[in-house]
Amino acid sequence: MKKDVEKMAEQKAEVQEFMKSDTVKDFTKDIQEYNLGPLWEAIPEIMNKSPKPHAEAYLWSAELLQKKLMEAAEIFTPDRGGERRAIYFQNPGLTYRQPWGWASTTQTLYAAVQLLLPGEEAPSHRHSQSALRFISEGEGAYTIVQGERVYMQEGDFLITPKNLWHGHGHTGDKPMIWMDALDIPTIYSIGGTFFEPYADGLQQPNVPDNFSELRYGGGMVRPVGDDKYTVAPLANYKWTRTKDAINGLMNFDPDPDHGYAIEYFNPSTGESANPTMGSRMQFIPKDFHTKALRHTHSTIYHAHQGSGYTIINGIRFDWKKGDYFVVPNWAWYEHVGSEDSYLFSVNDLPIMDRFDLEQEEKLESNNGFQKVTGEFQAAFR
Numbered sequence: 001m002k003k004d005v006e007k008m009a010e011q012k013a014e015v016q017e018f019m020k021s022d023t024v025k026d027f028t029k030d031i032q033e034y035n036l037g038p039l040w041e042a043i044p045e046i047m048n049k050s051p052k053p054h055a056e057a058y059l060w061s062a063e064l065l066q067k068k069l070m071e072a073a074e075i076f077t078p079d080r081g082g083e084r085r086a087i088y089f090q091n092p093g094l095t096y097r098q099p100w101g102w103a104s105t106t107q108t109l110y111a112a113v114q115l116l117l118p119g120e121e122a123p124s125h126r127h128s129q130s131a132l133r134f135i136s137e138g139e140g141a142y143t144i145v146q147g148e149r150v151y152m153q154e155g156d157f158l159i160t161p162k163n164l165w166h167g168h169g170h171t172g173d174k175p176m177i178w179m180d181a182l183d184i185p186t187i188y189s190i191g192g193t194f195f196e197p198y199a200d201g202l203q204q205p206n207v208p209d210n211f212s213e214l215r216y217g218g219g220m221v222r223p224v225g226d227d228k229y230t231v232a233p234l235a236n237y238k239w240t241r242t243k244d245a246i247n248g249l250m251n252f253d254p255d256p257d258h259g260y261a262i263e264y265f266n267p268s269t270g271e272s273a274n275p276t277m278g279s280r281m282q283f284i285p286k287d288f289h290t291k292a293l294r295h296t297h298s299t300i301y302h303a304h305q306g307s308g309y310t311i312i313n314g315i316r317f318d319w320k321k322g323d324y325f326v327v328p329n330w331a332w333y334e335h336v337g338s339e340d341s342y343l344f345s346v347n348d349l350p351i352m353d354r355f356d357l358e359q360e361e362k363l364e365s366n367n368g369f370q371k372v373t374g375e376f377q378a379a380f381r
Contacts, residue, residue: 051296051330055106056093057312061378062303062322069115069177077120084122086180088112089300089324103184105326106298108348109277110184113324116141116168116176124167124198129187130274131160134179134302134344135239136322140172145235147206150213152178155239155304157264157281157344159274161231163194167202179302179324181346183276213238222267232266232273246283246342256291257362259284259335271350278349284308284337291334292363292370297349298329306341310334314373323378332363332370 018024019040028038068087076085089111094104105111113136116122124144133143135156142151143158145166150158160166170176187193208214212235215223219241226233242262249260260283264273272278278297284290284306292311301310307320312333317325327333335343352358362368 053107053298053328053330054093055091055104055298055326055328057315057317057326057328057331057376058089058092059317059319059323059325059376059378060089061380062320064378064380065113065322065324067380069113073115073117073175083125084114085116086112086114088180089326091326093328102188105300106185106328106348108183108186108298108351109300109346110180110182111300111324111346112180114178114180116170118170118173118175120170121202122168123201124165124203126163126165126196126198128162128192128194129182129184130162130276131166131180131182132274132277132279132346133158133160133181134279134304136177136179136302136304138172138174138176140174141168141170141176142209143168143235144203144205147203148211148235149205149209150236151210152176152236153239155242157237157239157242157273157279158235159232159264161274164231165198165203167198169202179344181277181279181300183348183351186276186348186351210236212236216267220267226268229266229268231275233268234266234273237264237273242281246281250283254285254288256368257293258282259288259290259337274350276348276350276354278347280345280347282335282343282345284335284341284343286337286339286341289334289336289369291368292332293334293360294330294332294363295360296329296358297347297352299327299345299347301325301327302344304342304344306337306339308335308337308339308341310336311370311372314370315376316372316374317376318378334370 072085088103089105091105103110135152135154137154139153142149143166145160146164212233216234245262246260254260261280264279265271266273303319303321303323305321309316309318310333312327313331319325349358
């Protein structure tokens with residue numbers, strides 16, 4: 001047995017030496033001139049034993065985002081180069097030089113913060129990407145989706161399925177800020193992007209305001225006939241109902257891996273509210289420490305209320321209300337609440353499930369907790 005191992009090691013060393021030879025280098029260079037590729041060089045890069053994401057763990061502070069949004073408001077208006085006054089989260093590990101890296105917060109998802117000022121309108125359009133929004137600040141603004149005007153309040157979660165007309169308007173008196181998340185990198189990478197502006201600017205209502213919200217006023221019941229919908233028939237998941245659901249869970253012990261967490265789902269199908277993006281609200285009680293996990297899907301977090309920290313691959317990321325941070329796929333992470341905290345999150349679990357790629361692993365060592373090896377310093381200037 002020992003001799004067999006030694007022989008295999010010798011053969012491997014011989015192969016490695018041969019791959020460095022001029023014969024291999026010259027042939028590789030030769031075929032590349034014909035737009036052909038050497039699999040013998042590509043295999044170590046593309047056939048990993050486990051996921052090695054290009055996306056990095058990162059955090060954007062509330063102070064930075066607030067400052068840059070207000071600066072953008074001085075420069076861009078909806079009618080002056082700013083149809084959507086949005087600033088997206090560019091993951092530092094995903095650069096513009098990579099075909100999948102442009103406007104990517106993770107390798108599959110795009111996220112941004114958007115600002116709409118009183119009296120402004122953002123014209124309607126539609127596209128092959130699905131979108132969702134989480135309202136972080138303000139009230140009085142609305143989104144109009146396929147002729148339904150939906151007024152938004154802090155803590156509300158809204159969906160805009162692909163290929164539906166949608167635009168925004170603001171009839172209130174204070175700035176409105178929300179998080180956008182779309183599957184832009186996924187659709188872009190597979191060549192499925194379509195976009196169309198609405199000919200008449202902002203689409204006008206053709207049903208009563210908050211129509212779907214009124215139809216689902218009974219909560220966990222659905223109108224007869226809505227089982228036919230393939231996209232979620234509920235446009236706005238109100239914060240009051242979300243918080244009630246969390247409060248109901250608090251009659252029981254928290255989940256050791258997630259605290260108290262709920263998922264936004266499609267009342268017609270029981271599946272994710274958005275077919276390509278999962279979305280959750282998570283309550284982390286003060287001093288509660290979740291166990292470390294890693295999984296194939298990636299997650300973008302927004303600290304809706306409270307403060308705490310998340311350990312990602314050994315690095316501590318301190319967060320507070322208004323901050324955003326990203327956990328790449330197959331990265332160890334765990335949350336700790338410095339005070340009672342709510343974390344909204346978006347993930348690409350539906351994409352991973354669609355390809356049957358989702359795997360999850362729990363940390364077995366150190367009682368399920370990571371050792372902190374460093375701290376992340378958020379940029380602000």
